[in-house]
Amino acid sequence: MAINAVGREIPEEIKGVGELNPYQGAFKTVPTGNKMSPNISMQKRGETKVLNSLEEAIKKVGVRNGMTISFHHHLRNGDYVVAMVLDTLSNLGIKNITIAPTALFPAHKSIIKHIKSGVVTAIQGSVNGPIGRIASEGVFDVPVILRSHGGRARAIESGDLPIDVAFIAAPTADIYGNINGVKGPSACGSLGYIVADAMYADKVVAITDNLVDYPVAPISIPQIYVDYVVKVNKIGDPKGIVSGTLEITRDPLRLLIAERAASVIEASGLLRNGFSFQTGAGGISLAVAYHIRKIMKQHSIVGSFGSGGITAYFVRMLEEKLFRVLLDVQSFDIEAVKSLIRNPNHLEMSASFYANPHNKGCAVNNLDIIILGATQIDTDFNVNVNTESDGVLLHGIGGHMDTAAGAKLTIIVTPLLRGRIPIVVDKVITITTPGETIDVLVTERGIAVNPNRKDLLQRLKKTRLPLVNIEDLKKEAEKMTGKPEVPQFENKIIGLVEYRDGTIIDVIRQVRK
Amino acid sequence: MEKRLRRTALYIPGNNPTMIQNAGIFGADSIVLDLEDAVSIEEKDAARILLRNALRTIDYKNTEVVVRINPLSTPYGHEDLKVIAREKPDAIRLPKCESVEDVQEADKLLTKIEENIELKEGTIKLMPLIESAKGIFNVFEIARASQRVVALNFGAEDYTADIGAERTKEGKELLDIRARILLAARVAGIDALDSVFGDINDEKGLIEETKFIKQLGFNGKSIIHPCQIKPVHQIFTPSEDEIKYAQRVIAAIEEAKAKKSGVIALDGRMIDAPVASRARRILAFAKAAGLISVI
Numbered sequence: 001m002a003i004n005a006v007g008r009e010i011p012e013e014i015k016g017v018g019e020l021n022p023y024q025g026a027f028k029t030v031p032t033g034n035k036m037s038p039n040i041s042m043q044k045r046g047e048t049k050v051l052n053s054l055e056e057a058i059k060k061v062g063v064r065n066g067m068t069i070s071f072h073h074h075l076r077n078g079d080y081v082v083a084m085v086l087d088t089l090s091n092l093g094i095k096n097i098t099i100a101p102t103a104l105f106p107a108h109k110s111i112i113k114h115i116k117s118g119v120v121t122a123i124q125g126s127v128n129g130p131i132g133r134i135a136s137e138g139v140f141d142v143p144v145i146l147r148s149h150g151g152r153a154r155a156i157e158s159g160d161l162p163i164d165v166a167f168i169a170a171p172t173a174d175i176y177g178n179i180n181g182v183k184g185p186s187a188c189g190s191l192g193y194i195v196a197d198a199m200y201a202d203k204v205v206a207i208t209d210n211l212v213d214y215p216v217a218p219i220s221i222p223q224i225y226v227d228y229v230v231k232v233n234k235i236g237d238p239k240g241i242v243s244g245t246l247e248i249t250r251d252p253l254r255l256l257i258a259e260r261a262a263s264v265i266e267a268s269g270l271l272r273n274g275f276s277f278q279t280g281a282g283g284i285s286l287a288v289a290y291h292i293r294k295i296m297k298q299h300s301i302v303g304s305f306g307s308g309g310i311t312a313y314f315v316r317m318l319e320e321k322l323f324r325v326l327l328d329v330q331s332f333d334i335e336a337v338k339s340l341i342r343n344p345n346h347l348e349m350s351a352s353f354y355a356n357p358h359n360k361g362c363a364v365n366n367l368d369i370i371i372l373g374a375t376q377i378d379t380d381f382n383v384n385v386n387t388e389s390d391g392v393l394l395h396g397i398g399g400h401m402d403t404a405a406g407a408k409l410t411i412i413v414t415p416l417l418r419g420r421i422p423i424v425v426d427k428v429i430t431i432t433t434p435g436e437t438i439d440v441l442v443t444e445r446g447i448a449v450n451p452n453r454k455d456l457l458q459r460l461k462k463t464r465l466p467l468v469n470i471e472d473l474k475k476e477a478e479k480m481t482g483k484p485e486v487p488q489f490e491n492k493i494i495g496l497v498e499y500r501d502g503t504i505i506d507v508i509r510q511v512r513k
Numbered sequence: 514m515e516k517r518l519r520r521t522a523l524y525i526p527g528n529n530p531t532m533i534q535n536a537g538i539f540g541a542d543s544i545v546l547d548l549e550d551a552v553s554i555e556e557k558d559a560a561r562i563l564l565r566n567a568l569r570t571i572d573y574k575n576t577e578v579v580v581r582i583n584p585l586s587t588p589y590g591h592e593d594l595k596v597i598a599r600e601k602p603d604a605i606r607l608p609k610c611e612s613v614e615d616v617q618e619a620d621k622l623l624t625k626i627e628e629n630i631e632l633k634e635g636t637i638k639l640m641p642l643i644e645s646a647k648g649i650f651n652v653f654e655i656a657r658a659s660q661r662v663v664a665l666n667f668g669a670e671d672y673t674a675d676i677g678a679e680r681t682k683e684g685k686e687l688l689d690i691r692a693r694i695l696l697a698a699r700v701a702g703i704d705a706l707d708s709v710f711g712d713i714n715d716e717k718g719l720i721e722e723t724k725f726i727k728q729l730g731f732n733g734k735s736i737i738h739p740c741q742i743k744p745v746h747q748i749f750t751p752s753e754d755e756i757k758y759a760q761r762v763i764a765a766i767e768e769a770k771a772k773k774s775g776v777i778a779l780d781g782r783m784i785d786a787p788v789a790s791r792a793r794r795i796l797a798f799a800k801a802a803g804l805i806s807v808i
Contacts, residue, residue: 252739444538464803
């Protein structure tokens with residue numbers, strides 16, 4: 001066991017995974033060597049890429065026991081493709097597969113049977129909901145490896161995550177394998193998360209319910225990466241793929257937090273021409289965007305870019321010329337999908353472009369401000385977004401640790417209590433994002449600044465914002481709820497939280513029943 | 514003691530634990546934890562106990578904590594007062610207050626409880642809610658019925674129903690009633706707080722009504738949602754010119770005091786008691802809005 005830079009015990013080696021490198025600090029790892037290289041292949045003139053069935057594709061690309069296959073989650077909770085592929089593998093009697101999805105959702109509950117029957121024996125990827133829950137119960141022999149969006153792209157490019165076959169759900173594909181996500185009945189917008197898979201997997205299969213003539217336009221993933229195309233009835237349920245237009249929350253508590261976060265941004269001095277901004281689609285985040293939009297309009301500020309998961313709200317800000325460009329790795333709603341088609345300043349970006357720390361420069365490095373959530377934050381500002389207060393693995397990392405490391409100002413917005421559970425604690429159950437990359441915590445009961453950010457503290461002291469010590473926030477929460485019981489764990493490690501640079505920042509253990 | 518500002522009095526349902534827990538964080542000058550209209554008859558006992566425990570555990574810091582009990586004429590009012598007063602709220606809002614006797618009854622009960630819990634007599638204040646024809650008729654006596662009475666509240670909805678008036682957003686039907694309540698409050702030297710503005714989606718309407726009642730002289734307003742705090746506070750925030758003038762008035766008074774001069778003048782105009790008190794009120798509002806740090 002080694003103790004890493006955030007004080008967590010990391011085993012030197014794990015069976016089925018190999019040697020582990022403990023986390024040293026957010027910017028300590030310097031990569032060496034060469035990138036991974038996929039097989040060279042050729043396509044002869046006249047050969048068709050379109051196959052009649054998924055089964056045929058699986059046979060053609062030669063999926064065998066023990067291989068690693070990957071998927072994207074741009075179809076979110078409406079995805080049919082993961083289940084479709086695993087059902088077919090199961091029918092073919094293939095076992096011992098590692099799946100490397102960019103994320104799994106509650107909609108993927110049906111694949112639990114393939115985990116129990118041994119078709120799937122390991123997961124490298126985000127697990128949201130039921131799959132995380134069974135992982136926490138210890139169903140896998142090999143721990144789930146959790147990576148951020150940038151970290152996953154890095155792992156694929158560096159060869160840490162070699163992919164044998166990438167199965168790409170394609171809202172539109174032409175007969176020669178060019179793909180886009182913006183058209184077709186299952187349109188999802190950007191396909192940013194799967195670009196590295198397409199480029200580095202040995203074999204790539206596009207699965208589409210909208211097969212069109214050659215060539216399709218626009219092209220997100222070009223023919224040069226795609227081996228085969230399979231037409232199926234439906235790749236997903238549109239209701240689960242894109243949400244309707246998200247409304248700004250009406251919850252006064254969340255609105256208060258958002259307003260304060262916007263005031264912190266205003267006081268930070270970063271909200272000026274050229275300003276770049278990212279926020280999620282959650283209630284508080286969207287309400288922060290509402291305030292930022294108001295301030296930008298009031299002072300005629302034009303930002304450089306808005307990034308990340310793009311919502312109708314950001315589209316509106318682009319159209320109002322409050323941002324020059326949107327960098328879209330994932331389109332959350334139908335307005336974002338439409339804008340991606342029509343607006344040349346709305347750009348699709350890959351996960352590597354977005355957040356990979358080991359390329360020649362990623363977008364988060366140019367980000368001024370990121371608004372993030374937390375399931376827990378501790379008095380060292382370490383944030384947990386993976387495990388719930390009962391210790392169960394229920395969420396992926398997303399771009400949390402990437403944007404926190406890249407942005408000039410990282411703001412965590414959260415109510416101090418959720419239900420009866422305090423969010424500020426002595427030690428988070430799981431460290432997802434290290435405190436050294438978190439600058440401010442904004443709650444309804446006060447704003448805590450990371451003591452490392454003396455400059456920011458000085459600026460905020462000039463405002464009337466309620467500044468508090470993070471320890472006092474913790475005490476205030478515990479005064480109302482009592483000290484929460486800490487969940488009990490078995491020894492078995494069921495998950496590894498990989499920092500974006502490939503080191504291990506924390507391990508997740510099996511929950512004791 | 515510095516006079517309390519009562520620009521906003523935020524109603525909080527007494528049966529909603531989350532809202533009770535968070536009542537103090539939105540910046541209202543007062544919160545009114547409600548056991549009356551917000552709580553159905555089946556829930557009266559549970560809400561009372563919930564509120565008792567909340568008052569024991571939650572620190573509302575500088576916010577004035579007021580509890581609206583049920584009318585003393587109902588089976589719940591006495592029990593509410595008995596249980597809640599022991600937790601030392603800043604004040605009790607007395608709904609359906611119609612007579613001097615209503616106030617005096619509450620006063621007597623409070624005196625007894627204060628004695629029991631060794632609290633200085635008169636610590637817990639009273640805020641009669643005037644919301645009926647009879648209440649309006651007796652409002653002058655009600656305002657002066659006890660030393661505990663620190664503010665009169667107006668309940669426009671119940672009042673218009675009682676009198677048979679049509680309730681409009683414009684509020685012409687309430688003009689003389691509001692004036693009467695205000696007058697009664699001023700005669701007694703206490704605050705007057707206006708009724709709620711019921712449509713939380715109509716910020717413009719809220720702003721208009723608040724401007725109007727401020728113009729009449731009201732100290733503030735009862736509100737039903739945190740989103741109403743900011744617009745109301747903004748209206749009660751004096752302009753820069755008003756603040757500057759008020760500061761000069763106070764400075765002139767201080768200077769005259771230092772010189773032991775009896776007559777105080779500023780820009781050739783005499784500063785009398787009303788001018789001085791207006792200046793102090795403006796500076797109190799300015800301080801609450803964070804525009805100045807000391808008065």
